[in-house]
Amino acid sequence: MLDLVKKIVKAPAISGREDAVAEVIRAQMAPLCDEITRDKMGNLICLKRGSAPDGERRRVMLAAHMDEIGFFVTFIEENGFIRLTPIGGTNFVAAAFTTVVFANGTRGVLVPESGTAANALTFDKFYVDIGAKDKKDAERKVKIGDYFVVEPTVTRLMGKRIAGRPMDDRIGCVVMIEAARRLPAPRDDIYYVFTVQEEVGCRGSKPSAFAIAPDVAIAYDVTGTGDTIGAKPMAVKVGGGAAIKIKDSSVICTPELVAALTATAKAEKIPHQIEILPYGGTDTSSMQMAGSGCAAGCISIPTRYIHSGVELIDLGDVEACVALTVAYLGGEGK
Amino acid sequence: MNLKERILAVSALMSVSGFEARAHAALREQLDGIFDEITADAAGSLFCTRRCGHAGAPRILIDAHLDEIGMLVTEVLDGGFLRVLNLGGIDTRILPAAEVCIYGAETIYGVITSTPPHLQKPDEAKKLPAIGDLLIDTGYSRDKLEKLVPLGTPVGFVPRYTELQNGRIVGKAFDDKSCAAIAIEAIASCERSALAGDVTLLLAAGEETTMLGGTTGAAAVDPDYALVTDVTFGETPDTPKGDAFPLGSGVAISLSAVTDRRLTARTVALAREKGIAFNRSVEPTSTGTDANATQLTACGVPTVVVSLPLRYMHTYHEMLSLDDAEALRALIAAFICDTQTAEEFAR
Numbered sequence: 001m002l003d004l005v006k007k008i009v010k011a012p013a014i015s016g017r018e019d020a021v022a023e024v025i026r027a028q029m030a031p032l033c034d035e036i037t038r039d040k041m042g043n044l045i046c047l048k049r050g051s052a053p054d055g056e057r058r059r060v061m062l063a064a065h066m067d068e069i070g071f072f073v074t075f076i077e078e079n080g081f082i083r084l085t086p087i088g089g090t091n092f093v094a095a096a097f098t099t100v101v102f103a104n105g106t107r108g109v110l111v112p113e114s115g116t117a118a119n120a121l122t123f124d125k126f127y128v129d130i131g132a133k134d135k136k137d138a139e140r141k142v143k144i145g146d147y148f149v150v151e152p153t154v155t156r157l158m159g160k161r162i163a164g165r166p167m168d169d170r171i172g173c174v175v176m177i178e179a180a181r182r183l184p185a186p187r188d189d190i191y192y193v194f195t196v197q198e199e200v201g202c203r204g205s206k207p208s209a210f211a212i213a214p215d216v217a218i219a220y221d222v223t224g225t226g227d228t229i230g231a232k233p234m235a236v237k238v239g240g241g242a243a244i245k246i247k248d249s250s251v252i253c254t255p256e257l258v259a260a261l262t263a264t265a266k267a268e269k270i271p272h273q274i275e276i277l278p279y280g281g282t283d284t285s286s287m288q289m290a291g292s293g294c295a296a297g298c299i300s301i302p303t304r305y306i307h308s309g310v311e312l313i314d315l316g317d318v319e320a321c322v323a324l325t326v327a328y329l330g331g332e333g334k
Numbered sequence: 335m336n337l338k339e340r341i342l343a344v345s346a347l348m349s350v351s352g353f354e355a356r357a358h359a360a361l362r363e364q365l366d367g368i369f370d371e372i373t374a375d376a377a378g379s380l381f382c383t384r385r386c387g388h389a390g391a392p393r394i395l396i397d398a399h400l401d402e403i404g405m406l407v408t409e410v411l412d413g414g415f416l417r418v419l420n421l422g423g424i425d426t427r428i429l430p431a432a433e434v435c436i437y438g439a440e441t442i443y444g445v446i447t448s449t450p451p452h453l454q455k456p457d458e459a460k461k462l463p464a465i466g467d468l469l470i471d472t473g474y475s476r477d478k479l480e481k482l483v484p485l486g487t488p489v490g491f492v493p494r495y496t497e498l499q500n501g502r503i504v505g506k507a508f509d510d511k512s513c514a515a516i517a518i519e520a521i522a523s524c525e526r527s528a529l530a531g532d533v534t535l536l537l538a539a540g541e542e543t544t545m546l547g548g549t550t551g552a553a554a555v556d557p558d559y560a561l562v563t564d565v566t567f568g569e570t571p572d573t574p575k576g577d578a579f580p581l582g583s584g585v586a587i588s589l590s591a592v593t594d595r596r597l598t599a600r601t602v603a604l605a606r607e608k609g610i611a612f613n614r615s616v617e618p619t620s621t622g623t624d625a626n627a628t629q630l631t632a633c634g635v636p637t638v639v640v641s642l643p644l645r646y647m648h649t650y651h652e653m654l655s656l657d658d659a660e661a662l663r664a665l666i667a668a669f670i671c672d673t674q675t676a677e678e679f680a681r
Binding site: 215233234235246247250251252253254255256258274276278285288289290291292293294295296 | 486
């Protein structure tokens with residue numbers, strides 16, 4: 001699984017510019033499903049047809065977002081320094097003094113103007129130094145409208161834990177790919193949807209859910225935890241298993257689906273925990289509300305330090321998320 | 335059931351935002367015989383349809399939201415205390431010492447913690463408590479409580495109702511189940527043959543949190559035109575002028591940039607014709623109701639918003655006037671029987 005994580009993390013793809021990672025995921029999914037399309041917005045939709053007879057097959061939509069937070073280039077100074085605007089919820093304390101990479105492979109360092117106080121770290125105080133001598137030199141590699149991200153990394157820590165970026169939400173993509181591998185003959189029609197533009201307001205899942213009109217929808221995304229120093233009280237912890245979401249700021253998950261997932265986890269002895277996130281939003285909400293609606297839930301991967309370069313997860317939790325998905329969809333299909 | 339009994343019966347049900355489906359069985363029993371068809375959807379909304387008997391008749395949507403504000407258990411603590419999050423807009427000033435029902439494996443009673451004035455720190459009385467600082471005291475042991483109350487259990491205010499002078503009643507969740515109950519009585523009071531179309535009452539889930547049911551429900555019904563009914567602010571000596579309506583002064587018909595002008599004008603004319611008391615409520619681009627979603631459904635649905643004045647909104651002591659309730663009932667009944675509206679707005 002670690003190899004797959006490394007492969008999927010590596011392709012830089014901010015919201016609205018997801019092609020690079022979509023191609024990596026398409027290559028993984030091609031042998032596992034019957035039909036792959038990309039809709040007009042760029043969502044990658046992989047359909048695996050179910051074996052149950054017509055009328056008994058549910059339409060199940062699984063969604064993880066391909067996009068990550070990052071930056072667009074807005075202006076190049078005469079001295080060759082590059083100004084930027086953030087895409088998605090960037091934590092500028094975490095972004096200060098990091099290595100960044102552009103789509104064409106150009107590297108730079110993202111730094112605040114010297115003398116900026118820690119509590120004044122906003123995007124307009126930052127620039128990227130790519131080592132250019134002046135504006136003209138910089139323009140050989142970078143132009144206005146290019147995008148870049150904090151350099152993707154994966155570091156192995158103790159046990160099954162790893163840290164790096166962007167776990168949010170490539171790790172959700174990994175869960176779906178791994179689940180597709182272990183569900184070679186599902187009962188239901190399963191639409192594995194790798195969505196775009198989640199980080200800027202759950203935009204991609206709206207039209208894709210509208211087009212698919214699922215009966216049941218499950219999102220896969222990272223969630224915050226209460227197990228770090230100074231964390232807000234929250235019952236979720238890294239290593240505690242798959243987190244079955246009850247709510248976040250954008251959604252109250254369908255109680256029957258929460259109950260079915262919890263019962264499956266209990267019956268199959270899959271490590272799990274209940275997640276009630278007092279903030280945040282996920283594709284769950286837009287799937288629940290698309291068209292005339294559907295039963296929607298979310299299986300979350302507990303993650304420390306979200307939206308930093310060192311998002312920390314436990315591969316045991318990832319495995320539990322896969323196992324829960326396979327058990328829920330591979331069972332009676334209830 | 336008379337109108338008051340209907341309002342109390344529907345409002346007393348537990349339908350905290352996100353958990354509306356738990357009220358469905360009791361509601362179906364209460365509605366037996368009034369509707370030709372009752373179905374539920376994944377959002378937790380209930381669709382109650384009464385047909386006029388004519389093929390190709392217009393579809394009329396009446397939307398009242400089924401959900402009520404409430405809380406959600408996030409943690410079970412030593413000593414039988416529960417920590418909660420709010421579902422919908424709850425004013426934490428009213429929470430200390432409030433009585434609640436916790437709808438877990440069994441329904442149990444609890445009281446929200448409150449620090450006596452003697453023990454409060456100097457500035458404490460001036461500060462608004464955060465929801466995470468308040469706990470529910472249940473009297474149970476932690477072990478027993480963990481079995482009875484799984485994380486994610488909904489919590490609601492105790493359903494207890496009091497009648498005051500002048501036909502005023504006080505209790506929880508009149509927002510918006512009083513309007514739901516009034517709409518039920520309005521539809522029940524019309525002969526099927528008198529209806530101007532097939533009427534679907536959408537008892538919508540999730541209005542207080544995401545407008546989920548109003549959004550998906552209107553898409554499922556795909557109506558020719560719609561009336562959304564919700565509560566508005568009841569006037570008291572301390573409410574700002576113009577934003578609130580005296581109890582007993584009738585319904586409030588919304589004039590908003592997002593409601594349909596012609597349908598609203600026709601509804602105002604209907605109220606005049608029938609001698610139904612009303613005020614006009616002037617609102618900006620949002621009505622703060624499901625109508626925000628209804629009117630954006632598909633290619634757009636002409637929508638009118640009619641509101642019931644309510645004092646002390648989002649508390650366990652919401653107050654309404656039964657005279658206003660009767661005015662709302664009469665206006666909804668007139669609306670669904672009006673052939674002129676049907677002719678003008680049928681697609």
